[in-house]
Each structure stands twice: as structure tokens, then as C-alpha cells.
Amino acid sequence: MRQDAVEMRSITKRFPGVLANDRVDFVASCGEVHAIVGENGAGKTTLMNVLYGLHHPDSGEIRVFGQQVRILSPRTAIGLGIGMVHQHFMLIPAFTALENIILGQEPVALMLTDYAKAENQLSDLCERVGLQVDLHARVADLSVSSQQKVEIVKALFRGARILILDEPTSVLAPSEAESLLMMLRRLADEGMCIILISHKLGEVMDYSDRVTVLRQGRSVACLETRKTSREELARLMIGQEKEPTTCPPSARVGRPVLRVSNLHVVGKNGVVAVIGVCFDLRAGEIVGIAGIDGNGQRELVEALVGLRFGKGSIFLNDIDISHMCVRRRLDAGLSYIPEDRRFALIPDNRIEENIILGLHRLPPFSHFGLLREDAARRFAERLIEEYEIRAAGPRMVTRLLSGGNQQKLVLARALHCRPKVLVACQPTRGLDVGSTAQVHQRIIEARDLGAGILLVSFDLDETLLLSDRVMVMFRGRIVRVLTRQEADREKVGRLMLGAVE
Structure with missing residues (x-):
């Protein structure tokens, strides 16, 4: 015993x-x-x-x-x-x-x-x-x-x-x-x-x-x-049976909303982490990036959202954003779910303050440079209910939320403004079965409303489930782009390990 x-x-x-x-x-x-x-x-x-x-x-x-x-x-x-x-x-x-x-x-x-x-x-x-x-x-x-x-x-x-x-x-x-x-x-x-x-x-x-x-x-x-x-x-x-998420292919793929050409990005240690990456992301599609951690995905995302500059060009809706700061890229229609939610939230601030970050300068939250707390509170109450965030209320301190509910807060803020492009990194990290299904459904809904979704996930099953196309990265390069029909776990797994077919 x-x-x-x-x-x-x-x-x-x-x-x-x-x-x-x-x-x-x-x-x-x-x-x-x-x-x-x-x-x-x-x-x-x-x-x-x-x-x-x-x-x-x-x-x-x-x-x-x-x-x-x-x-x-x-x-x-x-x-x-x-x-x-x-x-x-x-x-x-x-x-x-x-x-x-x-x-x-x-x-x-x-x-x-x-x-x-x-x-x-x-x-x-x-x-x-x-x-x-x-x-x-x-x-x-x-x-x-x-x-x-x-x-x-x-x-x-x-x-x-x-x-x-x-x-x-x-x-x-x-x-x-x-x-x-x-x-x-x-x-x-x-x-x-x-x-x-x-x-x-x-x-x-x-x-x-x-x-x-x-x-x-x-x-x-x-x-x-x-x-x-x-x-x-x-x-x-x-407490009940949960239906598995299904993701039908995109019914309407539009024009490119994000175009990346010959992008090179240097990583933290001075080594080139992204080498000559080129791809298009179209309105109404989800493109997943598959790869073992450390093959340039993080540096690519940082270059797309403005946290790291590289050589090459990045166009968002035909606007060159290559040299724009993060705020201008967000104003141009880019939205971002960071890999680590700690970089998306201020833990000691209230939920109502975190949920309007990036929007606090704009109406209805700002009036002659002053924050309208009543508008922020009503907005937070609506998103708490809509995204099923388990909280005592909008005035609750954010660090008291569970990790999964903090992740829902980040997702709600990223999606509510109907972005043209959503860069979603590990969007279901630390989420339970039910919450993962909710997040998947929200991402699919954003795609169907015309957003281009770039999904970066180390959960290969999630990538294969949601993606209309899968780009496989290995040692800083995109080694293959697969359609939904071509992508299966075995083939993508081999490509992730560098077996170029």
C-alpha cells in the first residue's frame, strides 16, 4: 500500500x-x-x-x-x-x-x-x-x-x-x-x-x-x-456534457489584409531569428503557424506588432506599417493577444481599468482628457457577462482572477473592436475544456466577420482544428504552407522537425 x-x-x-x-x-x-x-x-x-x-x-x-x-x-x-x-x-x-x-x-x-x-x-x-x-x-x-x-x-x-x-x-x-x-x-x-x-x-x-x-x-x-x-x-x-468544437472552413476569403515580404528579424542574442519570411493573410481566414518553440515564431510576432523592428516590409490593408510604433499599428486595425498574459495586464489595477487599456484615450471612455469611470464600468460589466469572466464585478483587482479568467479578459479586449487583423499567440494557454471551446468559437466568429487571424499556438491539435492554412516554421524560415486538406498531424510534425518534403 x-x-x-x-x-x-x-x-x-x-x-x-x-x-x-x-x-x-x-x-x-x-x-x-x-x-x-x-x-x-x-x-x-x-x-x-x-x-x-x-x-x-x-x-x-x-x-x-x-x-x-x-x-x-x-x-x-x-x-x-x-x-x-x-x-x-x-x-x-x-x-x-x-x-x-x-x-x-x-x-x-x-x-x-x-x-x-x-x-x-x-x-x-x-x-x-x-x-x-x-x-x-x-x-x-x-x-x-x-x-x-x-x-x-x-x-x-x-x-x-x-x-x-x-x-x-x-x-x-x-x-x-x-x-x-x-x-x-x-x-x-x-x-x-x-x-x-x-x-x-x-x-x-x-x-x-x-x-x-x-x-x-x-x-x-x-x-x-x-x-x-x-x-x-x-x-x-x-457539470454538463460539452459538445466538441468544430471549425468549418472559411466560407468567404477576401483580399489580403496583411502582407509580409522578405522579413528578417534579429533575436535577443544577436542571431537572425527570422529569415526571409513572406506570406499573405486574407480577410476571413485563419492562418496557423506551427513549429517547435524557439524557431522564430516569437520574433516574427514581435516584428508584426511593433515590439521589434526588422528588415523587410509589412503592409496592413495596403498601409506600410513596417516602421510604425505599436500604438499606430493598433490604431490601423491590428489587435494582439500576447503569448504571456502578464504582458497584457496590470495586475494591481481593476478589471474595468484593464479592459479599456489602449481605448482609454478615446470616446466614450475619455471626455476632455478625463477618464469616464462610469462608461468604463458599464463596458466592463457587458464584457464580463459576454465572455463569462468569473469575477466579483468590474471593480475587482485583476490579480485576484484565476489565470484562465485573466486570459478571457485579454481576449475580450482584443476582439470587441472587430480588428482587421488579429495576431493571437497561445490564446487558450491555461484554459479549461469549456473555456477553450468558447475562445475557439470567438476566433471563428471574428474570422467569419471578416478579420484575418494569425494563430500562433504550440498546441498542434488546436492549430490543425482552427486553421484554413498552416505555415510551418523551422529555424526561422517558413518551410511549407499547407491547406486544411493537406495538413495532418504526422506531416506537420515531420516538417516541424526539419524534414522538408
Whole structure:
């Protein structure tokens, strides 16, 4: 019989206007992968933040390896053998991978950090768990998947026997996600307790031993994975059956609304990241960009929206925007959903303030240079209802929203003005099944209203589902453009790895 690694009983956690966890019970054992699923705002991340010491419960009891504990901070949690890899990584970009991993745990010789000893220890650890990490690379220069590996090694270096991962595959290519999940499976087989927060029910079914379902802050079920199904989990999460999203091909494709010619873009490290990219995006179509993270997608998007300048030309509705600033591009009809919602929101501002960002200078929100708060509030109330954002009201502080509801807020702001071109990066990152379907439907509706949609997603299934055409990027170049009929998972996967046919 497996030993219980974590036992949480009747955990309650409140924030202003929000009951995040309502008497939640959760038990995870050594030697298992235990998944936690639920809609956005169901309390999954909050519960794990309580276990990791980032939040203190208002009531309830926690036992770790059978011992009742009070976890006052992450330092306490680490001392108990608990590690956590957050959805948004907690790394210092200017430090190397090695410096990030050993920070606060540095081996010392003669009162100085013994980097040689640290490197030997980390090399042995990486080899044991099957992770390849460039210990001397600056974190700022690493891909998202490599940064995630750094976070995992950091937790293991600190002696984690309980490892929590929050949406670990949300930004990974399919092959990278599979490698990560297989590694987690091996760690569990060696006796570790792996707690996996995920919205990807296929991964939950394939790799977990048990699954706990949260709904509206309460635990509604704890099931053996082999005795349940994706359909049952989806029903338990949302309280009803959910119809799968379908995306019929575009019925009316118009003239080009975005034309990119011979675009070259230099990346952060001075290396050319985008090489001679040319494409057209037409009104009324969705063009997906497929590629493993780090092949120039991020730099291409930054050049399109004005965050990074490159050589070449970019035309929006026959207007050369190549040298325009971000604001002028937005005024010309471009809308943008950033890959990381933290760069789209001001966390300590109210929802009503965030939802009019970029519009606050315009009527009806501005009158003789003064902000009309009543207009902003009415606008926020309408979009909260329309996009089903779970919030206490428009005056709620944005950081108190769950990650998924923050993502809905960003989407609502990007789509409400009916843009000519929408650049959507990871639009469903961190969203549950129901919310993902809502976002997909909104994107399809925007396409059918005549917008050109450029979709950048590391979820290949999402790209294939929504796209009328798929452009595959490899090492900064577009290696192939496929129609909906030509694009299948196997063919696109080969092209993503550089197999040019």
C-alpha cells in the first residue's frame, strides 16, 4: 500500500469577493502521478499555492508524509520536500541556468561558491532523470521548454519528493510534452509524488494514476484514471456534457489584409531569428503557424506588432506599417493577444481599468482628457457577462482572477473592436475544456466577420482544428504552407522537425 505524501483536509481559502477553495479535501500518494482538473477559477492553482506556502489557508489541516504541518512560506515547503514548477516560471533571466538552480543552496568552499562542485552535482542529476540542460546558458536566451527543465532541475536539486507542476505542457510541442510526461512517469515509478495540474484531458488519461476534480472551489470527485473517461471528467468539471468544437472552413476569403515580404528579424542574442519570411493573410481566414518553440515564431510576432523592428516590409490593408510604433499599428486595425498574459495586464489595477487599456484615450471612455469611470464600468460589466469572466464585478483587482479568467479578459479586449487583423499567440494557454471551446468559437466568429487571424499556438491539435492554412516554421524560415486538406498531424510534425518534403 502506497504511503500518503500529502493529505489536505477541509482547506478553505478566501480572497476579497472570491471563495477560491471551499472545504477542499485532497490526498496524493508516493509513487503516483496525481492529476488535478477543473474549470478556470475552480481553485486548482490556489490549492497548490496553499500546499507550497504561497497562500495561507483560512481553515483546514495539512499533513506531509503523515506529519501535521503549518506551511508558512515556500522555504518551509522546500524543507518538507515539496517543489513547485509554476505556469509562469520563477527564474532570473540575467542569471545562467546553473546560477538559478543553486540560488540559495550554493555549495561553498573556502567561503566562496564552489561552481565546479555544483556543476558536477547538477550534471549527475540531469543524467539520472534524463534532462538535457545547458547549465552555462543565460535563462533569457533559453527556449520556454528549456526554462521549464531548469525549473524542474531546481526543484529536484532542493530535494523535492513531492513535485507540483502547473500546466507544464501548455507551451510545449507534442514531442516535448511527451518527453516531459514520460520523465514525470519515471520519477513517480521511482517513488516520488507528482501532482499535475492540467487542462489536457488526453494527457491526464495517458499518464496519471488518479485524478481529483474541482468545481467552483470544491472537490467533487477523486477517481482512478483507469476507471474513468475523458467524457466523465469533462462532465464532472463543468457539470454538463460539452459538445466538441468544430471549425468549418472559411466560407468567404477576401483580399489580403496583411502582407509580409522578405522579413528578417534579429533575436535577443544577436542571431537572425527570422529569415526571409513572406506570406499573405486574407480577410476571413485563419492562418496557423506551427513549429517547435524557439524557431522564430516569437520574433516574427514581435516584428508584426511593433515590439521589434526588422528588415523587410509589412503592409496592413495596403498601409506600410513596417516602421510604425505599436500604438499606430493598433490604431490601423491590428489587435494582439500576447503569448504571456502578464504582458497584457496590470495586475494591481481593476478589471474595468484593464479592459479599456489602449481605448482609454478615446470616446466614450475619455471626455476632455478625463477618464469616464462610469462608461468604463458599464463596458466592463457587458464584457464580463459576454465572455463569462468569473469575477466579483468590474471593480475587482485583476490579480485576484484565476489565470484562465485573466486570459478571457485579454481576449475580450482584443476582439470587441472587430480588428482587421488579429495576431493571437497561445490564446487558450491555461484554459479549461469549456473555456477553450468558447475562445475557439470567438476566433471563428471574428474570422467569419471578416478579420484575418494569425494563430500562433504550440498546441498542434488546436492549430490543425482552427486553421484554413498552416505555415510551418523551422529555424526561422517558413518551410511549407499547407491547406486544411493537406495538413495532418504526422506531416506537420515531420516538417516541424526539419524534414522538408
